[in-house]
Amino acid sequence: GQNIDQPTEMTATEGAIVQINCTYQTSGFNGLFWYQQHAGEAPTFLSYNVLDGLEEKGRFSSFLSRSKGYSYLLLKELQMKDSASYLCAAVSNYQLIWGAGTKLIIKP
């Protein structure tokens, strides 16, 4: 079957670095998205990886290993506004398969 796993909740300190992991088992894999979602709001696009390796975009980076079925989102210099849920979604046979999301709590 198709499956995406990510931790339910993580806590980090303002100014620190946090890594949110996502593992997937899907058929016809063709890339992985990360979205940010603040409570009660719509998800917004953060990154898309289709090739192995690290993609850096400001304070956020995303990594993909297709052979291991693994991705992570790295957030640096954490700010209070980064408190949100982070959703990973795998492209499988031209559909998006969503993880349940990781709620990130930032403490001062």
Place this chain on the structure above:
Amino acid sequence: EAQVTQNPRYLITVTGKKLTVTCSQNMNHEYMSWYRQDPGLGLRQIYYSMNVEVTDKGDVPEGYKVSRKEKRNFPLILESPSPNQTSLYFCASSQGAGYGYTFGSGTRLTVV
């Protein structure tokens, strides 16, 4: 501004009273989709549409209907809402099924 517009943002209704949630996009996207989001369950796809007059069931289609008569609009219809359809609903569109989505602002529906 490129966007997906959903209405209403909030809706409280009674069991059995038909309702429609509208969704419109101005990006000429072919692919549109409806999701519901419930605590701990993430986004679950209700219906999707690959193009005009082409719609298909997602993971949780029971109790919902959709139509795609024109490219920009993709309304979600609840013919006889029940309390288990209380949820946060999102409409989304993209260039194609495997591309990133642009989401609408969401509709918080409560059925009493």
